[in-house]
Amino acid sequence: MTRTEPEPAVAESAPxxxxxxxxSDPRTLxxxxxxxxxxxxxxxxxxxxFTVLTNGVLLSPGNITNIVLQYSYxxxxxxGMVILIIAGHIDLSVGSxxxxxxxxxxxxxIQNDQPWAVGALAAVAVGIAVGAWHGxxxxxxxxxxFIVTLAGMLLFRGLTLQVLDNVSLSPFPPEYQKVAGGFLxxxxxxxxxxxxxxxxxxxxxxGYTVSVFRTRLARIRYEQPVExxxxxxxxxxxxxxxxxxxxWQLAHARGLPIVLIxxxxxxxxxxxxxxxxxxGRQVYAIGGNLSAAMLSGVKVRKVNFWIFVxxxxxxxxxxxxxxxxxxxxxxxAGNMFELDAIAAAFIGGAAVAGGVGTVVGAVVGGLIxxxxxxxxxxxxxxxxxxxxxxxxxxxxxxxxxxxxKRRAGTTR
Amino acid sequence: xxxxxLEMRGITKRFPGVVALQDVSLEVRPGEIHAICGExxxxxSTLMKVLSGVYPSGxxxxxxxxxxxxxxxxxxxDSESAGIGIIHQELxxxxxxxxxxxxxxxxxxxxxxxxIDWNRxxxxxxxxxxxxxxxxxxxAPVIQLGVGKxxxxxxAKALSKDVRLLILDEPTAALNDVDSxxxxxxxxxxxxxxxxxIMISHKLSEITAIADSTTVIRDGxxxxxxxxRAGEVTQERIIRGMVGRDLxxxxxxxxxxxGEEVLRIEDWTVWHPVQHRKVVDxxxxxxxxxxxxxxxGLMGAGRTELAMSVFGRSxxxxxxxxxxxxxxxxxxxxxxxxIDNGIAYATEDRKRYGLNLIADVRTNxxxxxxxxxxxxxxxxxxxxIKVAEASRRDLNIKTRTVLDVVGTLSGGNQQKVVLSKxxxxxxxxLILDEPTxxxxxxxxxxxxxxxxxxxAQGKAVIVISSELPELLGTCDRIYTLSxxxxxxxxxxxxxxxxxxxxxxxxxxxLAG
Ligand SMILES: Nc1ncnc2c1ncn2[C@@H]1O[C@H](COP(=O)(O)OP(=O)(O)OP(=O)(O)O)[C@@H](O)[C@H]1O
Ligand SMILES: [Mg+2]
Numbered sequence: 072m073t074r075t076e077p078e079p080a081v082a083e084s085a086p087x088x089x090x091x092x093x094x095s096d097p098r099t100l101x102x103x104x105x106x107x108x109x110x111x112x113x114x115x116x117x118x119x120x121f122t123v124l125t126n127g128v129l130l131s132p133g134n135i136t137n138i139v140l141q142y143s144y145x146x147x148x149x150x151g152m153v154i155l156i157i158a159g160h161i162d163l164s165v166g167s168x169x170x171x172x173x174x175x176x177x178x179x180x181i182q183n184d185q186p187w188a189v190g191a192l193a194a195v196a197v198g199i200a201v202g203a204w205h206g207x208x209x210x211x212x213x214x215x216x217f218i219v220t221l222a223g224m225l226l227f228r229g230l231t232l233q234v235l236d237n238v239s240l241s242p243f244p245p246e247y248q249k250v251a252g253g254f255l256x257x258x259x260x261x262x263x264x265x266x267x268x269x270x271x272x273x274x275x276x277x278g279y280t281v282s283v284f285r286t287r288l289a290r291i292r293y294e295q296p297v298e299x300x301x302x303x304x305x306x307x308x309x310x311x312x313x314x315x316x317x318x319w320q321l322a323h324a325r326g327l328p329i330v331l332i333x334x335x336x337x338x339x340x341x342x343x344x345x346x347x348x349x350x351g352r353q354v355y356a357i358g359g360n361l362s363a364a365m366l367s368g369v370k371v372r373k374v375n376f377w378i379f380v381x382x383x384x385x386x387x388x389x390x391x392x393x394x395x396x397x398x399x400x401x402x403x404a405g406n407m408f409e410l411d412a413i414a415a416a417f418i419g420g421a422a423v424a425g426g427v428g429t430v431v432g433a434v435v436g437g438l439i440x441x442x443x444x445x446x447x448x449x450x451x452x453x454x455x456x457x458x459x460x461x462x463x464x465x466x467x468x469x470x471x472x473x474x475x476k477r478r479a480g481t482t483r
Numbered sequence: 484x485x486x487x488x489l490e491m492r493g494i495t496k497r498f499p500g501v502v503a504l505q506d507v508s509l510e511v512r513p514g515e516i517h518a519i520c521g522e523x524x525x526x527x528s529t530l531m532k533v534l535s536g537v538y539p540s541g542x543x544x545x546x547x548x549x550x551x552x553x554x555x556x557x558x559x560x561d562s563e564s565a566g567i568g569i570i571h572q573e574l575x576x577x578x579x580x581x582x583x584x585x586x587x588x589x590x591x592x593x594x595x596x597x598x599i600d601w602n603r604x605x606x607x608x609x610x611x612x613x614x615x616x617x618x619x620x621x622x623a624p625v626i627q628l629g630v631g632k633x634x635x636x637x638x639a640k641a642l643s644k645d646v647r648l649l650i651l652d653e654p655t656a657a658l659n660d661v662d663s664x665x666x667x668x669x670x671x672x673x674x675x676x677x678x679x680x681i682m683i684s685h686k687l688s689e690i691t692a693i694a695d696s697t698t699v700i701r702d703g704x705x706x707x708x709x710x711x712r713a714g715e716v717t718q719e720r721i722i723r724g725m726v727g728r729d730l731x732x733x734x735x736x737x738x739x740x741x742g743e744e745v746l747r748i749e750d751w752t753v754w755h756p757v758q759h760r761k762v763v764d765x766x767x768x769x770x771x772x773x774x775x776x777x778x779x780g781l782m783g784a785g786r787t788e789l790a791m792s793v794f795g796r797s798x799x800x801x802x803x804x805x806x807x808x809x810x811x812x813x814x815x816x817x818x819x820x821x822i823d824n825g826i827a828y829a830t831e832d833r834k835r836y837g838l839n840l841i842a843d844v845r846t847n848x849x850x851x852x853x854x855x856x857x858x859x860x861x862x863x864x865x866x867x868i869k870v871a872e873a874s875r876r877d878l879n880i881k882t883r884t885v886l887d888v889v890g891t892l893s894g895g896n897q898q899k900v901v902l903s904k905x906x907x908x909x910x911x912x913l914i915l916d917e918p919t920x921x922x923x924x925x926x927x928x929x930x931x932x933x934x935x936x937x938x939a940q941g942k943a944v945i946v947i948s949s950e951l952p953e954l955l956g957t958c959d960r961i962y963t964l965s966x967x968x969x970x971x972x973x974x975x976x977x978x979x980x981x982x983x984x985x986x987x988x989x990x991x992x993l994a995g
Contacts, residue, residue, distance in 0.1 A: 293868045296884055347864055349857045356850055359839030366797055366828070366836050367851040367904070368819040426841045 109471065110420055110432055114439050121446030128449050129442070132324035135317065140251060140396065142441035143330040144169065144389040146434050148412035149419070150341050151385035153433035154378050156416050157345070159358045159425030160209065160216035162379070164201075164223035165386045165412055169405030170231040172198045172390030177240040177400030180247055187247035194394070195387035201227060202383015203376070210375035224409070232402050241399025249329065251396035256326025264319075265326040272318030275335070276311045283307060330392055337385075342430045354378060358425030414461070415440055418468040439464070487551075488513040488679050489534075489648060494545035496526075496533055498891065500883060503529045504543070505703045511648065516670055516680045518694035518711075520687070520721055522923040523895025524881040526703040527683045528572060531650050534681075535569040536562040549648075568641030569650040572683075572894055572921070573834060574633050576625045583608035583621035586640045611639040615669055629782055631662030638669065649673065650681045653894070655689060656921045659782050659949045667693050685895075685923050687718040699724035726925045734956035735928065737935045741774035741959060744810065745943040746826070746912045751804035753785075753792040753967075762788045762799060764967040770912060770943040775934060777954035777975075778947045779983050780964035786947045787831060789964065790914045794828035795821035808911065822851060825911030829901050831920060831947070837901040840890035844882055845871040847889050847900050852908040874903035879929060894921045902930065906937075913937060914945045919953065931957055951980045963987045 121129045128134055148165050155162050172194035180190035201223070208219040242248075258267040283303075290297045297303070321327060345351035353374050356364040365371050389408075394400050419436030421428030440461060447457045489511040496504040504526045511517045519527050532538050534547065536556030547554050549565055556562045559569070576585045583605045592607060594600035608621035617635040625633060634654055641649055651670075655663040667689060670680050674695075684690055690697060691711070699706040699721065706724050709716050747769040753762050763785045770776040780786045791798035793806060795818035806815050808824050815821040821828075830836040838847055848871045849856055856867050871885035878899040882892055889900055898921060905913060915934075919927045934944050934957060948954050954961050954975075961978055963971040963986035971986035 289865045290868075293865055293872065295868055295886060347862050349853045349860050349862055352846065352850075352853055352862060355842065355846070356839055359842050360835075362836045363839055363850070366794075366818060366830060368795075368817075368822045369850075370817070370819060422841075426839065 110418065110435055110439075110468075113468070114435050114442075117439055117442055117446075121442060121449075125446055125449045129446050130320065132320040134445070134449070135320045136324045136328060138441050138445050139321075139328050139331050139334075141445065142437065143251070143328075143334055144393045144396070145408065145411045145415065145441065146334055146437045147337060147385050147389040147392065148408060149415035149433040149437040150337055150430055151378075151382035152409075152412040153416040153419065153421050153428045153430055154341070154345065154354060155216070155382055156413070156421045156423075157358045157425060157428045158354045158375065158378055159361070160375070160378070161413065162205070162216065162220045162223075162382050163409050164205070164220040164227055165382065165389070166405035166408035167224050167227035167231065168198055168201050168383060168386035169390040169393055169408055170400075170402070171201070171227045171234065172387045173394030173404055174231045174234040174240075174400040174402075176391060176394055177243070178234060180243060181240045181399075187244060187250075190247065191250065191391045194391045195384060198383040198385070198387020198390060199380055200383070201386070202380040205383065206376035206379030209379060210372040216379075231404075235400060235402050237402060239399055239401040243395060243398055248395055248398055251330055251392045253329040254326040255329060255332065264322040266322070268318050268322040268327040269315075271327060272314055276314050279310060279314075280307055333388070333392075337388075338430060338434055345430050350374065350377075355426060358427070360426070411437070411440060414465045417472075418465060420472065422472075423469075436468075486512060488549070490546075490548040491530070491534065492546045492548075494530065494533055494543060494547075496529055496538060496543040503703055504533070507545075507700065507703070507705050509698055509705070510708070511679055511681060512695075513647075514674055514677045514679055515695040516674055516682060516693055518690040518697040519681060519683045519700060520685075520690065520697055520725055521700035522725055523898075523921075523926055524893035525700045525725075525923075527700055528652055528893065530700070531569060531652055531681065531683065534562070535559055535567055535650060537569075563644050563646075566645060566647040567650065568644060568646035568648070570634070570637045570641060570652065570654060572652040572656070574630070574637060576633055576636060578626040579624055581622045581624055582612065582619060582628075582636055582639075585625050585636060586611060586621075586643050588640075590644060607643070608639070611642055612636075614642065615639045616665065629662075630657045631659070631665070631782065634658065634662075634666060635669070646678060648679045648681065652683045653685065653921055654682065655684060655686055660951070662782070663689065685921060687721055687924065690721065691716065691718055697721060701725060701727065722924055725923065733924070733928065733952075735932050735935055737938070739774065739938070739959045742772040742941065744769050744771050745808065746770050746945075747807040747810075748793060749805045749807070751789065751793070751806075752802070753788060753799035754801040756798070756800055762967050763792065766804075766964075766967075766969050768962055768969060768972075770945055772911075772941045772943055773938045774960065775938055775944045775946060775958045777958035777961040778945060778964055779951060779954055779961055780947075780987055782949070784964045784987065785967040786964055787916055788967075790828055790916055790945070790947060793821075794818065794826055794914065797828075822908055822910075826914070827851070827905040827908050827910035827912070828914040829905045829916060829918060831917035833897050833901050837904075838889050838897060841888060843888055844875070844880070844885040844892070844900055848874050848885070848903045848907055851904050855907070855909075870907060871903075874900075874907065878903055878933065879926070895923055895926055898922055899926065899930075902933070906933070910942070912943045912945065914947070916947045917949065918946065919948070919950075927953075951983055954983070955980065963989075965989050 118129070152162060152165065175197045176190035176194040179185040179193055180187055205219050205223055208214045209216045256265040256267055287297050287303060345354065353364065353369045356367065356369055357371055357374060361371065393404060397404065415437035416428060416433045417436070418439055419428065419432030419434070421433065443461060443464065444457060447460065487510050489509070491507065491509040494504050494507045495502070507526070507530055509530065519530070521527050533543050536559045539557045540555035549567070554565060556565070577588065580588070586608050587604055591599050592604045605621045612619060612621060615635045615638050617632055617639065619628065619632065625636060628636065638649070654666060658666060670682070670693060673680060682694070694711045696708055696710050697716070698708045709721070749767050751766040752764055754760070755762050766789055778786050778789070788798050792802050793815070795815055796802050797818055805812055807813065813824045815824050815826060834840065839850065845867055849867050853862060856862050856870065868885060874880065875882065875885055880899045880903070881896050889897060892900065902918065918930055922930065937944055946954065946957060955978060958975050961973050961975060961983065962969050963983055965987050970989045973982060
């Protein structure tokens with residue numbers, strides 16, 4: 072080596088040093104996470120607004136249960152949709168898939184007297200097959216998802232009509248209705264409330280606390296920035312309080328809805344999958360820069376194929392939940408569900424260009440829509456006005472997002 | 484006329500958590516070529532974005548006076564109408580529009596009826612092209628032009644707006660020597676017409692050759708402004724300003740002791756993906772453990788195409804030929820297979836092919852080697868951060884944390900992230916395509932040192948570069964490529980720039 076020994080002259084700048092000390096100015100952190108935290112703030116604001124507007128009915132035990140039951144299938148769809156959107160695709164056909172899978176299930180269970188599980192499994196299988204169909208055209212033929220799924224929307228709506236022979240089928244046997252309308256309760260008894268629900272919520276909160284605490288410790292150990300300790304504690308307490316309040320209300324109504332458990336499992340599993348599995352990382356890589364992902368050895372076709380299969384699977388699950396809840400299958404079922412799911416993903420912070428978005432964000436985005444719809448229904452607002460409000464919220468959410476990006480100074 | 488055209492005083496620009504510029508001052512006299520030098524991330528591009536209104540007035544502190552009057556640009560249109568034109572580090576032409584359409588984009592020549600007057604558009608474009616010395620038809624689509632010519636179109640576009648100050652951010656980074664010389668000539672001619680020029684460059688030889696004065700920026704502050712007209716300022720002098728110490732050599736020394744052959748390519752032929760022509764024609768080459776092999780060639784000779792087609796056939800079609808690793812023929816039909824076989828390719832175009840700009844440093848570093856961090860399909864996030872931190876330290880990447888978004892890093896630091904990504908895959912052969920493009924002298928030295936470290940570990944390295952001195956300074960052996968054919972192979976001890984140049988242009992002369 073002929074060079075003079077490199078001096079440590081380029082010392083760490085003051086802010087960097089502060090970051091590495093393991094704490095950080097909350098403003099910086101909030102600024103950095105504004106995009107993510109913005110949606111939670113919006114959610115709280117909307118809940119507060121409609122609680123006031125409905126004189127507290129919104130948060131009454133019965134109504135909270137209702138919201139969960141009524142919008143669960145949109146949330147399930149939103150999970151699959153946001154993954155597609157992150158990878159730079161979209162699926163316009165999910166409403167039709169919900170209808171088709173529900174119809175297949177109804178034909179088996181109602182017309183052919185098969186057990187409920189056969190119907191449900193067949194619905195999910197059909198969903199997966201439809202997803203594979205879309206995945207084939209998008210991933211292996213290289214067609215834009217917009218076109219493929221637009222075609223799918225027509226195609227599978229038509230198939231639904233044929234499967235149902237243009238008539239509605241109902242009712243399902245009681246066991247099938249339990250999927251969307253059933254509750255897990257009374258397992259531990261209680262004085263006018265369901266102790267089991269509270270126990271599950273308690274376990275969830277404990278699990279959450281342990282997990283975020285461990286993440287924090289690891290971050291500090293690896294000298295990465297973390298929020299200041301009081302802020303951290305405040306965040307954990309807030310989440311715990313919200314979850315427990317929610318559980319308390321459920322416990323005083325009909326207990327723990329089965330769909331809520333399904334939903335919680337899906338959010339956890341997919342949240343983890345997108346965040347820390349190799350597959351999930353590859354989805355983000357594809358959406359962020361397709362060419363760079365390809366040149367990094369990501370098997371782009373395979374990933375694209377499987378995320379469509381996954382969307383089909385979740386649409387099948389949503390189909391089962393929806394047919395169970397509506398207690399039958401109708402030719403027009405699931406109309407416009409795709410738009411609700413897409414809106415949920417974008418309100419939840421996904422970017423139109425791909426590469427950005429989270430499962431939790433999409434679910435919260437879906438909840439925002441759910442609370443708005445439900446709140447306006449309680450207030451007796453007309454359908455037409457509801458539609459206008461929802462449209463504006465979608466518009467404003469994305470506008471806010473773009474504004475934020477500009478302020479962060481990323482010139483893209 | 485005042486004796487200063489542009490005066491920037493006390494400019495401070497903050498990004499969330501970073502102070503990119505602190506109290507920077509800059510003075511440009513009318514009709515001079517003013518160079519700006521500094522390490523990667525020093526704040527050069529940011530300063531120019533402040534000046535041209537990309538960062539609008541109010542988003543920074545300080546004062547800008549143009550022609551003696553204070554100015555407050557709210558956007559790039561304002562600065563354009565004041566007579567400031569900027570050509571960014573990344574060219575911004577619309578590929579499928581014609582040259583003339585690009586020149587007058589947003590500034591269309593209209594007839595009385597409000598529609599575009601095509602005759603006038605094309606005629607005026609023709610004049611502008613002549614004035615920048617580009618002999619192309621104004622109606623040719625830009626996509627048909629090489630980078631060097633696109634650069635000239637950008638300048639013609641700026642001239643169409645009557646600029647009095649032209650800003651060029653690393654204009655020659657992607658150009659070969661011939662095109663660079665042409666561009667510098669053009670800047671001299673513009674200067675003679677009274678157009679002042681601010682030029683950012685990491686090629687110090689160009690700066691000493693052309694600049695009238697040079698302002699050096701370090702860590703977001705002005706260090707000094709050097710008067711270059713007397714011709715006494717040397718490259719070493721500028722470097723001292725940039726890095727705050729002397730750099731005794733451009734290339735670290737290395738004892739080369741090549742061992743066993745690692746990679747051999749035989750009879751490699753690649754066809755253009757859409758046109759009916761061979762891009763690489765029957766190429767044979769090899770590289771041994773502990774050896775650095777260079778590939779020299781002009782723009783369009785097929786260097787990148789050769790490398791990318793070997794790297795999992797990521798370029799071209801009808802590829803034929805054989806790839807051997809450690810003497811055994813291997814399948815490398817996909818990028819994943821190539822990586823598994825120990826081949827890595829760091830691209831020359833980091834924004835298009837190298838990085839996920841909206842993701843953080845950490846995920847970019849791990850992108851090609853995720854499998855190494857994963858158990859049962861799950862990524863160990865902590866380990867990933869550790870790896871990214873290690874790269875940050877080893878390559879001296881300037882970023883606050885590895886969780887920062889790569890798109891906010893300066894160009895040179897982005898390049899280091901690309902390198903980190905491939906180093907992490909721990910390849911046996913590392914193909915580096917223009918590894919020091921847009922990188923400052925200090926960082927270049929660091930990258931050469933990394934190359935040396937790799938070969939000392941018994942790896943093989945292939946360097947593709949347009950800068951012949953770089954190839955001569957780092958390689959053991961150099962292949963020359965011309966029009967898709969390998970026209971020569973020289974041990975570096977026997978090679979001179981003239982020899983290489985002759986071999987690089989050989990086939991062309993035969994054909995022409
Ligand atoms: N949008 C942004 N957000 C946050 N930080 C930024 C942003 N743009 C630039 N920076 C930071 O400002 C500093 C200066 O960057 P700039 O691009 O001006 O460097 P440069 O001198 O042009 O370097 P190079 O020679 O590598 O192009 C860097 O530390 C960079 O990370
Ligand atoms: Mg720059």
